[in-house]
Amino acid sequence: MYRIQTLNNISPLGLDRFPRNLYEVASELSRPDAVMVRSADMHGLDLDDTIKAIGRAGAGVNNIPVDRMSERGVPVFNAPGANANAVKELVLAGLFLAARNIVQAWDYVQKLDDSEPGLKKKVEAGKKQFKGVELPGRTIGVVGLGAIGVKVANTARDLGMNVLGYDPGITVSNAWRLHAGVEQALSVDELLSRSDFVSIHVPLVEATENLIDAKRLRLMRQQAVLLNFSRAEIVDEAAVLEALDADKLSSYVCDFPTMASKNHPKVVSLPHLGASTDEAEDNCAVMVADQIRDYLEVGNVRNSVNFPETIMPPTDGAHRICIVNANVPNMVGQISSTLARHELNIADLINKSRNQIAYTLVDVDTEADEAVLEEIRGIEGVLSVRYLNAVSERSS
Numbered sequence: 001m002y003r004i005q006t007l008n009n010i011s012p013l014g015l016d017r018f019p020r021n022l023y024e025v026a027s028e029l030s031r032p033d034a035v036m037v038r039s040a041d042m043h044g045l046d047l048d049d050t051i052k053a054i055g056r057a058g059a060g061v062n063n064i065p066v067d068r069m070s071e072r073g074v075p076v077f078n079a080p081g082a083n084a085n086a087v088k089e090l091v092l093a094g095l096f097l098a099a100r101n102i103v104q105a106w107d108y109v110q111k112l113d114d115s116e117p118g119l120k121k122k123v124e125a126g127k128k129q130f131k132g133v134e135l136p137g138r139t140i141g142v143v144g145l146g147a148i149g150v151k152v153a154n155t156a157r158d159l160g161m162n163v164l165g166y167d168p169g170i171t172v173s174n175a176w177r178l179h180a181g182v183e184q185a186l187s188v189d190e191l192l193s194r195s196d197f198v199s200i201h202v203p204l205v206e207a208t209e210n211l212i213d214a215k216r217l218r219l220m221r222q223q224a225v226l227l228n229f230s231r232a233e234i235v236d237e238a239a240v241l242e243a244l245d246a247d248k249l250s251s252y253v254c255d256f257p258t259m260a261s262k263n264h265p266k267v268v269s270l271p272h273l274g275a276s277t278d279e280a281e282d283n284c285a286v287m288v289a290d291q292i293r294d295y296l297e298v299g300n301v302r303n304s305v306n307f308p309e310t311i312m313p314p315t316d317g318a319h320r321i322c323i324v325n326a327n328v329p330n331m332v333g334q335i336s337s338t339l340a341r342h343e344l345n346i347a348d349l350i351n352k353s354r355n356q357i358a359y360t361l362v363d364v365d366t367e368a369d370e371a372v373l374e375e376i377r378g379i380e381g382v383l384s385v386r387y388l389n390a391v392s393e394r395s396s
């Protein structure tokens, strides 16, 4: 039995992908083979050395100690694009909320306590405070043109906005998906200085922490709107509050409330709702559960953030050895000569690498015993070895 521990509420549709004759799935469970998580912070956790895979049912992996897992030879999976539409829709909602001052206007109405004729008068007298702007012809800058950023940029174009995009690492497939009318900005600074609305869609990594700081905020247009549905730490919040107070920014819309910002009249903060839709929760959970099963049962790696994509269909009647090792020369040579010494014939082999990690799948014609596996474990640079007896394509 494989054991899957869940650290957050994961959609039942995803958890149902684990057949209960093969898997035990629970939140309280010791010695798990794999962990499924959403936003729970795993950095401080004592992670069991039985863990062979971590699945993030979502996009961002800043809550997971990815480097620590790489050192242990453990892949971390996520669900690229599976919640992108949900986030895009909330960003659009944020855009409209800010453009028309809807939250402030709604609050104004909620607080009117006059009788009917007085109410009508105050409605008409008060509305001028909430005059907004229309979107066609205005410019939005989208920082990060990944799964979410591309969708935001394309929809903004469809709404008649001028769209500037900045992403030095854009993938070819995302570049293909991008509306031809999206203009490339050559730097974050250029994008900020030319945009009425700015929406951030980059992951939180060292290079993006405080990406939007006081200096960059000064480059922004007067009365610009900043939307942050990525991560709180990408924006220097104290600097944003100062810019709002100085009337430099007109509004900050984000998915990350803090005590300092949540009651500010020009801040709209939502309780990290970007991916909280039925569809996104199902998509993410199903995608990641399938990827974990593929790794545990077949050794294949799809959509990992630290491992190379590695897919080798199982050879009929073969047994599979899955080896994670440091990406240094002569590892495959040492592995294959060890197998040869034990008279194991290789039926198929794949070796892929990514940064410091290399991953090798070897199908052998006859069963491998513990002695050969121990010998492979003993090769300097080998991080983990798993053996899948009579490997076969996983059942759906």
Ligand SMILES: NC(=O)C1=CN([C@@H]2O[C@H](COP(=O)(O)OP(=O)(O)OC[C@H]3O[C@@H](n4cnc5c(N)ncnc54)[C@H](O)[C@@H]3O)[C@@H](O)[C@H]2O)C=CC1
Pocket (backbone or CB within 6 Å): 058, 059, 060, 061, 080, 081, 083, 084, 087, 143, 144, 145, 146, 147, 148, 149, 166, 167, 168, 169, 170, 171, 201, 202, 203, 204, 207, 208, 229, 230, 231, 255, 272, 273, 274, 275, 276
């Ligand atoms: N509020 C919410 O509930 C959600 C928030 N997110 C956040 O949004 C982030 C982006 O998600 P996806 O679009 O799905 O990820 P993605 O990986 O598809 O796209 C990220 C893009 O950012 C680009 N990038 C990285 N550093 C950059 C930089 N310094 N400047 C410009 N571009 C840069 C990358 O090249 C990539 O194209 C996630 O990492 C997560 O933090 C994601 C889903 C839900």
Ligand SMILES: O=C(O)C(=O)COP(=O)(O)O
Pocket (backbone or CB within 6 Å): 038, 039, 057, 058, 059, 060, 061, 083, 272, 274, 275, 276
């Ligand atoms: O996918 C992401 O990066 C998110 O931020 C979504 O977080 P959640 O799964 O809703 O806790």
